[in-house]
Structures are given as structure tokens and as C-alpha cells.
Amino acid sequence: MSERWTANDVWALAPDVSSRKAATKIAHPDSWPRLGWRPAGPDTDAPGGATAVWGECKGSGAKHYQVAVHLVGPGTPAYRCSCPSRKIPCKHVLALLVLWTEDVAVEDTGPDWLDEWLNQRAARAAAAKPAPQKTTKTSTDPDAVARRARQREQRVADGVVELDTWLIDQVSAGLATNRRDSTQRDGMAARLVDAQAGRLAHQLRSLNHVASEDDWPDRLLTEYALLHLLCVSYQRSDTLPAPLRATVRARIGFPLPEPEETVRDHWDVLGRCDFTADQVRGRRIWLRGQATGRTALLLSFAPKGRALDTPARVGTLLDAELAFYPAENRAVIATRYSEQRADTPRGGSIADALADAARALAADPWRDTWPVVLTDVTCVRGDVFWLTDSSGDALPLLRQDTKFGWQIFSVSGGHPVTVVAEWTPDGLRPLAVWDHRKHPILPA
DSSP: OOOOOOHHHHHTTOSSHHHHHHHHHHOSGGGOSEEEEEEOOTTOOOGGGEEEEEEEEOOSSSSOEEEEEEOSSTTOSEEEEOSOOOSBSOHHHHHHHHHHHTTOSEEOOOOHHHHHHHHHHHHHHHHOOOOOOOOOHHHHOHHHHHHHHHHHHHHHHHHHHHHHHHHHHHHHHOGGGGSSOOHHHHHHHHHHHHTTOHHHHHHHHGGGGGGGSTTHHHHHHHHHHHHHHHHHHHHTGGGSOHHHHHHHHHHHTOOOOOOOEEEEEEEEEEEEEEEEETTEEEEEEEEEETTTOOEEEEEEEEETTBOOOOSSOTTEEEEEEEEEOSSTTBEEEEEEEEEEEOOOOOOBOHHHHHHHHHHHHHHOTTOOOEEEEEEEEEEEESSSEEEEOTTSOEEEBOGGGHHHHHHHHHHHTTSOEEEEEEEETTEEEEEEEEOTTSOEEOOO
């Protein structure tokens, strides 16, 4: 039986901040005349032994909202709520799950409407068939596929040459001439989109914010240099080792090939980070194998108003086979065997973390995030929050993470703690701190 979820696991499902705030207001028993969870069978690996959680929540009308979450089986977690909200999951689902994590819900098989919903889900799962493969000539004819691949390679190659020429022109003319004028960068990015180098275009557009920073000359020149290195690497990709070549193509915007290897290990789920990518939301979840020491990145995206996938929960030990893509440490869970609460993850000093990040940069010079586990570090406050170890080494937290810096400061009480963070060129982005009970505390 897997461990029952924590509040951190529930809030990871929230589609936005407003849903979380709204759920907090109704996450108390007075709002729920009926509340319970249905036990799973003895041979089912269910979180806290529950196959489903259900409840009836008071609303603005006389009729209560019927709320349920299916926790086990294909396509789970799955949500049901009779409220009119278009957010998935809605505030009522989040509040229900929070009450379950707090052991407020009692064991109860539930009402008839829960049976009806679960039976409908089971029937749909049994009737589901794989989507038929397209058999048109354009999708299966080897000559047509090869021709389209050559056409894209040529378009990307032309776009990369144009970008490299543009970068040289920008530096030759002087960075001050286009510091605050984003028109040129946006125009070049649009041409890269036309050349089917979408990720390269996104990277160029993301530089518009650099012009407003205090150290903008160094930052902008550094980013232009990295883009130039990427252009040159792509033009010489035939001479690169296979792993680096795969990385370069991924950074340009080519889709990753299918996973090449599968690795089974007990994986510490270190931390997660949510971010915005153009019009969608993304989530990084970092894992590290206890036996192999290998780092894995689970990456997912979702449109606004939809919950991001959480295939692994922070603070757990996941016994699983991960299928690794050939670049960027990307992986997916191929086979899940068990998941249980874990002890504080093993880490090292700040020097160890920097050495680990240096090795990651050697393999991928364009990497701007890497997970580090810092053991026995103390949080101190200066111009920003700093993490320091017994050797006197220190690393700053990012300025935008001041709120979580205060959380680390209060959880530690001035004593050494274990912190998981993402290394970035500008400082650490903290993802979790382990308290004295060996429980992970995540950003609020």
C-alpha cells in the first residue's frame, strides 16, 4: 500500500493560485455534510488504501455538490464534481483531497452516485481501443517521410545560418543600439519559427527581459555567445559525439527520438518546479537513482485551467523503470512497481553541488537548471538569502524566491538542514527543505 498523499501532493494538482486559495476556504468539515473514502482491495497498491475519495459540499443553492476523485487505475487521478467550474480539478476537488490527507474523511464505500460514476469509468476503460493508425501515403510512404525530413533539415539549416549572421551583426553594431528595442529579436524569432526551429525562437524571445537588468551587457553578450555556439554546433553536428548531437538537435527544436534505454532503480523524487512556456504551463520533476546515481527529468505541459501531471510525488522513493530519451536527462516512467515515503535524500556540500553542476554543463553547455541536494546547510539573510555550509562556502537564492527563503529560515531555526534546489547561473531556486521530522516542505 502506498502512503497517503500529503497537502503538498494535493496543491501540485491545482490549476492556478486562485483555485488553491478558494479550496483553502472550504477545506473544513463544516462545508461537507458527507465525506468519506472507499477502501481498495487487498491486492491493490492504493495511496493510503483508498481507491476513491468522495464527498458532498455545500454550495450557494439548496443542492450539495457531488465531488469524487478516483485514485487507482488507468487515467487516474480522475475527478468528478457537479459544480459548473471549467477548471480541472476545481476547488471542491482540491478541498476534498486536503480533508482526506488530514484524515478527516472516514472509511465508507459511499453513495449510489459514486458507484454509478466509477462503473461508467470502468466501462469506458474496457471499451477503449487503440486509435487507428493513419494509412495515408503521406504518413507511411518511406520516400515521402524522407523527403519531408530533408526539407525540414534544409529549412532549419538556413534559419541557423541566418541567426548566426544576425548575432554577428548585433555584436558588431554594439549591444547598446538594440538594448531596449525588441523588434529585431522578435523579427528574427519569427523567421526561426518559419524555419521550424521553434525552440531556438523561444530562446531568442526570452532575452527581451535581459535589457532591463542591471548587468544587461554581460548577460546579453553571454546569451548571444551561447546562441552562436549552438549555431556552430548544429552546422558541425556530424562531427559531434552522439549524445551531444542529440542535445544540439533538441535545443534547436527537433523532436526527441524515442527513448533508447530503460533503467530500473529506486528513485528519490527530489523536487518539482512549475514554469510558464509561451501560452502553456510546464512542470519539471527531478529524480535521482539511489544505486545508479543517475539524474532524471520528468517534464510535462498543460494548457491554462488544467492540472499539470504529477507522475511522482516529492519526498517519495519510487521503485520504477524509467525510459530515457537521448538528450537532456529526459525520461518517462515505463513501469512503476511501488512508491513509498522516503528518508531525507542523500546530498553533499556546496562544493560537491557545484562540481555536479559543472559536469552537467560539460555535457550540455546550454543547460540553465540542474538539481542539487545540499546537506547540512544553514540559511542566512543578507542582501538576499544565502545557503552556507561548514566550510564557509555559500550560494545565494534567487531574489524572486525570497518568500521561500523565509520558509527555509523558519523551518531550520538557525540549524543545518537539507535543501533541494535547482542550480541556475543567477543563483539557487529552492524546491524543498526537509524539516526535523524528515518531511519535505515545498514552496507555498
